[in-house]
Amino acid sequence: MIPQQLEAEIARLASAEKWPVGTIATQLCVHHSVVERVIEQRGLLGDRSGRPRLIDPFVPFILETLGKYPRVRASRLHQMVKERGYPGAPDHFRSMVARIRPPVPAEAYLRLRPLSGEQAQVDWGHFGQIAVAGGMRALFAFVMVLSYSRKLFLRFFLSRAMGAFLRGHAEAFAYFAGVPRSALYDNLKSAVLERVDDAIRFHPTMLELARHYGFQPKPVNVARGNEKGRVERAIRYARTSFFAARSFRDVDDLNEQAATWMREVADARRCPEDPSRTVAELFAEEQPRLMALPDNPFPTEERVDVHAGKTPYVRFDRNDYSIPHDHVRRTLLVVASPNTVRVLDGLAVIATHPRSWDVGQQIEAPEHIEGLVEFKRRAHRHRGMDHLHHAAPASRRFLQLLAERGGNLGSTVSRLLRLLDAFGSDALEGALSEAVERATPSLGAVRHLLDRQRLAMALPPPLSASVCTDPRVRAQRTRPHNLANYDRLYRSTDHDDSSSPST
Numbered sequence: 013m014i015p016q017q018l019e020a021e022i023a024r025l026a027s028a029e030k031w032p033v034g035t036i037a038t039q040l041c042v043h044h045s046v047v048e049r050v051i052e053q054r055g056l057l058g059d060r061s062g063r064p065r066l067i068d069p070f071v072p073f074i075l076e077t078l079g080k081y082p083r084v085r086a087s088r089l090h091q092m093v094k095e096r097g098y099p100g101a102p103d104h105f106r107s108m109v110a111r112i113r114p115p116v117p118a119e120a121y122l123r124l125r126p127l128s129g130e131q132a133q134v135d136w137g138h139f140g141q142i143a144v145a146g147g148m149r150a151l152f153a154f155v156m157v158l159s160y161s162r163k164l165f166l167r168f169f170l171s172r173a174m175g176a177f178l179r180g181h182a183e184a185f186a187y188f189a190g191v192p193r194s195a196l197y198d199n200l201k202s203a204v205l206e207r208v209d210d211a212i213r214f215h216p217t218m219l220e221l222a223r224h225y226g227f228q229p230k231p232v233n234v235a236r237g238n239e240k241g242r243v244e245r246a247i248r249y250a251r252t253s254f255f256a257a258r259s260f261r262d263v264d265d266l267n268e269q270a271a272t273w274m275r276e277v278a279d280a281r282r283c284p285e286d287p288s289r290t291v292a293e294l295f296a297e298e299q300p301r302l303m304a305l306p307d308n309p310f311p312t313e314e315r316v317d318v319h320a321g322k323t324p325y326v327r328f329d330r331n332d333y334s335i336p337h338d339h340v341r342r343t344l345l346v347v348a349s350p351n352t353v354r355v356l357d358g359l360a361v362i363a364t365h366p367r368s369w370d371v372g373q374q375i376e377a378p379e380h381i382e383g384l385v386e387f388k389r390r391a392h393r394h395r396g397m398d399h400l401h402h403a404a405p406a407s408r409r410f411l412q413l414l415a416e417r418g419g420n421l422g423s424t425v426s427r428l429l430r431l432l433d434a435f436g437s438d439a440l441e442g443a444l445s446e447a448v449e450r451a452t453p454s455l456g457a458v459r460h461l462l463d464r465q466r467l468a469m470a471l472p473p474p475l476s477a478s479v480c481t482d483p484r485v486r487a488q489r490t491r492p493h494n495l496a497n498y499d500r501l502y503r504s505t506d507h508d509d510s511s512s513p514s515t
Contacts (some may be wrong), residue, residue: 129301175314190302
């Protein structure tokens, strides 16, 4: 748009002075396309140059296409005429189409005035991000406004998940002390799962919420945001009047400030449709016409199926929560409120944690970690017992006798493994077998028998040797070879040497 005085001057120079377009544009310091548009709209352009334009042969086709599709873009029209031989550039073509495009009549909208207590409008507003431990989280505002009185409810959340959507409704209805007969939505995923024209498939949880409170959910028509203009203006009002240049510690502090602002500022403003009255005065008239609240609020906990892998943790809302070690590798259910996270296996609650709104944190219960450590300790003892049974089979009966007499199996297995490393499997097997035959299942008896074997064979005392601590090597259940064969071979070789004649 240009000033009317400038437009009149362009028309005068073109009609009275017969100045060409370039001269007018230069003298008045405007673009030549502005001059051409003005004199063409006034019917003054004519065909002064006498030269045909590149677009002239394609004008009938363009007008026909615009008649069928009034909103088709000039870029698409350029592709169509280029396929038909148009040699011009897109920029010049776009300016020419703007001149010949028939004006599209502007759509008029009815100003709707809902009845008192009849309708509320609901939407989410995005208010940037806030810093939390481990990263950033998006900040969202749930806004519900009563269409008649413009009574406003504002609550901030760190998520737009279904749990927050349900809590927003429950807290808004409690704040209004009543329920409107219908609620208008902008085809939110929390409200509408699928829509084809007028065929709408609502979210089942949304239907349960509406059934519990008795209101009717109504999504607006596609691309008709004007139908919920009250909540759009309410979000803009909250953004400029409340949130701008405001400091806060956390979301709880922000919501406390929002509650004060709603009472002292939002309710005291003049109603746009009745400036003689405030929002609070109109709401006092509307509140008795709202439907009564049910006896019990709707359950607003978030329910999410999660899969526990091989570590005793489940992932929920960008954090890890510990579970008992015997519930890994299965699908579990997380039930989360703003303050608590519960993990269920079927109907049994297996873990309860305080909810963390940080990012990338591990929330652990001490009993879960202690249980895992004890389980690993028992597993280590069982692995040692298996290794002992494999190297010295008589140890099985030895430990049975020891258990019958109330002995400590854990420490006994540990010491027998050390004796196995020091004396070897054959010596330990012989000592254990003899201890079983004599019915003396004790470590002292085994150690005595091993020492006796060593003295009988005139062997030196066992020396401690460094053994690989790698569990992958220690777990190898290999039985050492019987060295008695080498002893017999040594004695026979020594006898042959002594009987040979001397030279």
